[in-house]
Amino acid sequence: MTTVLQVVGLTLTTFGVSFLLIAALGVWRLPDVLSRLHALTKADSAGLALIALGAACLKGRPDSLLVLGLCVVLVALSGVTIGHLIARAHLSEGDLE
Amino acid sequence: MILNFLAFCTLVATLAALPRLIIGPTAADRIIAAQLAGTGTVATLIVLGTADKTPALFDAALVFATLAAVSGLAFVALQRTRL
């Protein structure tokens, strides 16, 4: 049982980390602000959620599950809000500079 | 061992935001890069904390996650009223 959880946890974490790496690549390479925002919000929600889920499997303790869940919710919420605000400001001004 | 490698990868993802932070070109790009580095830091702390015994690393990750948006909010809120 422990080994199954460990394998699942490591797999999930690996997926999450690759999400983060791809998002970093996207923020680096994509051509304009809005597409870069798109890459950022994916990392915030999906990548971190997978990593936290994997970490919870590896840790195997219910109390860490609460902290990890809160981390995921808060980061996703921040990503959504900041993404929306930057995009809105960008559209209404043309350019934020 | 695998966890150490994964922690290394999350750190790489955190640092990979830097080129965008430096080249910009707009201020929004730089804030996006900082935001991504913040998410990367939370992820790194979680991966490090999985291998670690103390709960302090998850607490630090939670602190980062809670305050992740404050700089970005200040940026958007103060942007258009610049003197």
Add this chain to the structure above:
Amino acid sequence: MSLAFDILLAFGVVFTAAAALGTHDRVASIAGFVVTGLLVALSLVRLGAPDVALAEAAIGAGLTGALLLRSAWRLKPAESRVSPAIDRIIVALIAVCLSGALAWAVYTAPGAALYPALVSERLAESGVTNPVTAVLLNFRAWDTLLEIAVLFVALILVRIVAPAHPQPVVLGELMLPFARIVVPMCAFLAGHLLWQGASVPGGAFQAGAILAGGLLVLMLGGFAVLTPRLLSWGMMVALLGLAVFAVAALSTEALTGTLLLYPDGAAKIWILMIEAVLTLSIAAMLCLLFCGMPRRPLNDV
């Protein structure tokens, strides 16, 4: 592999700091500084100093960025200029001398390994089980009292300079659900860190910084209207920490004959009371640094 992690982290810190200093764009400098703070917090975790890492996380993640952006907002756009070569050589020399002196001090410091043994020997008397809190609020509480005084002096200086209040733009309806989750979370987390500071990493500075972050969200979201009366109350709360700490110091002098030596067996309750007030006071001070102090009309002076 963790060696590779540490090496990459060390290079990352230096490179980010250099990028923050080297760029001519103000937002890039600020963003670079914020990212440097994130990486420094990670290094502190790797160095086994989770208390400092938590403080760096709480202050570096949210407040420094916001405070710097607020200062940048007041300034005119930066002119790009190149300093004369002689200036840069002088600055480089000063930096090299300073780093050399620091390196020399670190390598020749004899007592660095002395403290853990001394602290753990007397830890049972301190009323708490977290050695960092024991040092900050019991063994060397005097230093912490002076630090709070320094923070208050900084606030007074900002009050004298009297910067303009920032006028944040309306951020829209998405702020409401965001604030509804994040602000209670900040209050909850501040209480959690304050309480657990007695036994594991946490404490008043970290809790205060997080509370200030929550208040900043309220302010930037337009949920708190900054009336002069509210700002005056903020000043009162900011002063309260220093006042309560000073009164506690004098009461311990009266009770036990020594300044800041807590009565036997009651050390924990004293420490928690002082820390709770300090948390509120630090949060108020950090907030006032961002939003500016109450100002009197000119004809009133």
